[in-house]
Amino acid sequence: MRKDSIKNTFVSIIVLTFIHTTLGLYERERGQRDWKIENLGEIVDLKFIENSNLVYTISSSGLLTLFDTENQKINWKKQLPKLDNNEQYQLKYLSRNLIVHSKSRALMVNSAAHVIYDVHLDGELSLGVPQDSHLAVEIFEQGGHIYSVFAKDYKVIIYRDYQQVGSLEYTHFDTGKSLPDIKPLSMLFDRQNHELVLLAKVMDEKVSSFIIDVSKQDMQEKQSILITTQISNVYRTYMHFIIHDSTSNKALVLKATDIEKQKELDNIVEIQVSNINDIVTLTDKQGKHSSTDLGHSSHPGNTIKIESGCHMQRAQESENIESISKPSDHFVISVVCQDKLNLLQINDRGSVSNLYESHGLTLSNHGQLLRLFRNGNDHIIQFQDLSLHFIHNNLKIRWTREESLSLISQVEVLEQEKAVIENDLDYVKNINQDVSINQIPFRILNRYKENIQYLINQIHRFLNQNQNKNQQPGSIMSDGLGVTFGFKKMLITLTEVGKVLSLSSIDGSVLWQKYFGSLESQRPVKILIRNLLEREIESQPLVNQQVVVIQNDRLSFLNPFTGEIVQTYDTQSTDQQDYILIQLKSRGQLVLQLNQQSLSDGTPLNVFPKNTYSADVMDGENIHFTLINHKDRSIVGYKLRQDLTATKLWQFKLDGSNNERVLRIETQFQTQSQIDHLHFQPTSFSGENLIFKYLDSNIFALVTLNDKDDIHVYLINGVSGRVVHNYFEKKVRLDLPIDLILSENQLVMSFSRQSSNGLAQQEISVTELYNQRQEADTKKLLLDYYKGDERLHQHLFSSFTQESPVIIQETYLLPYTVKSIVLTQTLHHIAGKSLIVISYPQNQVYQLTHNFFSARRPYPENMALVGGQAEEKKDGTLQLKDTEKPPYDAVIPVDSTKYLSYGLDLVDLREIKAFPTRLESTSQVLAYGFDIFFTRVSPENNFDLLQENFNYALLFLFIAGLAVATYMIKRHVEKKSQTTNFLLQ
């Protein structure tokens, strides 16, 4: 009995362990398929919420968020309308009340993202008065109530505790004919006299101060002074107003309680102030910084000594002004130099104490300081490269965020550890090569050998992982199979602030980043990823690619895995120049510099890296390029000779009489660096027949716009200059997004058309190109193959000899607006394509399956005719409509299960790209803009995918365990039966 119960317990433990491990597999897979990066952007204002880890942030693009500094989570976000003329939103925060305001609008928002009230100052206040006036806002506490007061032009609106209690108008100046010309400049609540002071410019000649009594709802002019200078900016400190004229570099300091007591400051370029004291930081023309306490006129100004080449920024305080009894006597600045960053606290007497020093945050790594926000001992710093750093308790950097990812201008993709995989697995290396039939058995055997080797490696890793479980949890899936299946890529991104970042496609983490500078001359214009030549790989194994960063006057070659600069070349900067990669037959690539001068003179072009070029490298290469010049509206085809001179082959000009100009260019390549000829599946099915796609990766699409706002689309062969197809679209709404994608033989364009009822309707037009021939006779096909017919055995063709295609085109309506589109790409281009779109303004990523947007959908009225396949076959006509597809319907319905971003709150997605993986079923999709979203798409389901983190080793061990158990049980049963037999005899 006891023996049985021990046995049962033992079996139960084993079963439970297996169940636990199996469940563990699913647990680890969670969140593996997609990731997102939610950015805060360039923060223009930030307020700490007292006694919590939360901060309110507002970005330059108008994104308001409640952000948790503890776990870096965005609790909520709200996109406010974008502002014109470089205007920014500002925050005013008091005792958990937040006001977000611009020149035309103010919102009171609570901590749950609800807008409590919304003051539209445009509609209510600005009728008939100049638009360039300021809005003055003040929030303060009086008599147990929170008052918020908004002044714009001739009107003042007062709110008490979220309720509007009154609005005042200037009637004093009203002449009856026109509205008074008053521009409120700033407002300040004088906490000593409990008076609300409004500073306003009256009639372009004088500045007046008004006292507003919020309880009596009364306003009286107190004082006025004549003013001669221009007003560029008005600052307010604890008790003073400062009027700054940036043209004459003069500043006028006015005491809020008595504006006649004024002080003039000369030679001031920049003023930094704080609400919680009267200490102002001034910067003069020579770049010297000083601080002055306006509250104590007896204190002389102090010079802030900054080393030359360093940059200073004063901290913006978040301290609750109501809780301080007197103005603070110190302020904090941050100084960043080439080799370090310091946080310094300076008091009104000028004595300096160092709060924090860092040698990682430097000018060369991150650029100048943009903003510094302070709350007690916590500081949040944003640099010019938009990196955001949180220094906690003046001790350490708790986190760093790369906000430049909200401004990505170009993305290139690089297969991580490609070299390593190609060395490991032979079949991956030969994936694009043709195989003869007699090689197949050897290749199968070889594949088996590789798989067994792979399994052994997996078991090793599995055992090692169990040993190192505490140190590196979950490393097996990201390092092992993610690479093999091609899911692990590096996304090399160029941002508008001049920073290049490398992201992992597994989780979006930043692998390395390099800042090149934000100035026009420093900012990289383009990045490329180049395959090294064989001789270069020999000298540095394990790296077979390089990242090329192109600045106006410099070319840098970076190690793709570390971001270190390997080589640099200084180049001449000219107006009309561009860089492309040229692909050699050996799959190595060089960077070609093209400039107008060399092309018109016929002099040799420059190739980089210079030391790799020799005349034999270019031997037998057929390299062409098409030059599209926006200025003179010309499209010119060139061929590159062996001596690197370019010969003009063909040219055409756009229609000058209609002012036709280039709007968009779209090549077949997803990114600037993916220029390898693609090996597409050349055929498609038409019933039982084979039809041939019109494929040529040298074809590109050119979209032009003329004065009548017609859009003209040309498909041009870049080698022969032949216009393969062209069509135009009328009444296209140019204010709404237009995007197009050219992939294989398919051109998809999304645009909005002005419909007859005045509304915009979203359309996608799909154009498909096919060859004129088809395969309809099996016997002939087999015989021709056996005889070695050229059409079946020739692997190369010339773009010059291409026939005209047969075109099929359809247009569909979509019930949502589309911002950007992409077609999925798979390794061998066999699996069908899905169209992935970003819907606007919801910013959702949506998948359209191929059957819906194909131009081959048959017309319902012709279904019978199309169905008559036998007749079609006889007369030899090409049947392009596909009866397998659903009949044509103008509107493509929305399927709510096809939202890849499943309702995530993503902000301003602008572009979308798709990359193939090593699994034919799966394509990776990256949508980026302000936020970034990455996911995997299987257009025709996962027919070849277990899971990339499927534990092969565990499976093997399980099977081995079963085998052992079977053997043991067999022996046990035999023994038992022998015993029984013996006893019975």
Place this chain on the structure above:
Amino acid sequence: MSKKQESKGWSFNLDKAPNKENLKDPLGFKSSINDVVVRNSGKKNVTQTEVLENKAWEFAKSPSKQIFVTLFMFYMTGTGLSIWTIMITCAFVMNPLKSIFGVNQAFVPFENKQINLLLPKLTYVFFNAVMLAGALYKFSIMGIIPVAPIDWVGLISSKVPIEHSQVVVFN
């Protein structure tokens, strides 16, 4: 002793029987199997050879009875490619094939010098061939038999252009 025994013994001598010729054989004894007469519930009496021949024909025609069942099964399983349709269709291909190749073995019980089994065997093969044809037709409508050009798509390889072109933009 032996005489005693002999004298005590008894024996039949049927030679002396008056109607010796009309004497019936013992129950169950037949000098030749051809003389066996089968009484077939009211029908006329047939010989063993005839019975064997009948049985052989009956066996030869037996696959014909399954044809309709088979066709009905084909109809019910549909033309979709799934493990069940393939298993069932494979079974319906294998069974006639087995029967055709095992035709001689199948007719062993009916072998007799006086019976020619060629025609029954041919009939048997014919009906099995009909079943096989049905299964093949089923395969063809399932799209498994490579007779259309689309089945040979693998013979057509992708082509790449000799020239390589790119687009350069001057603003």
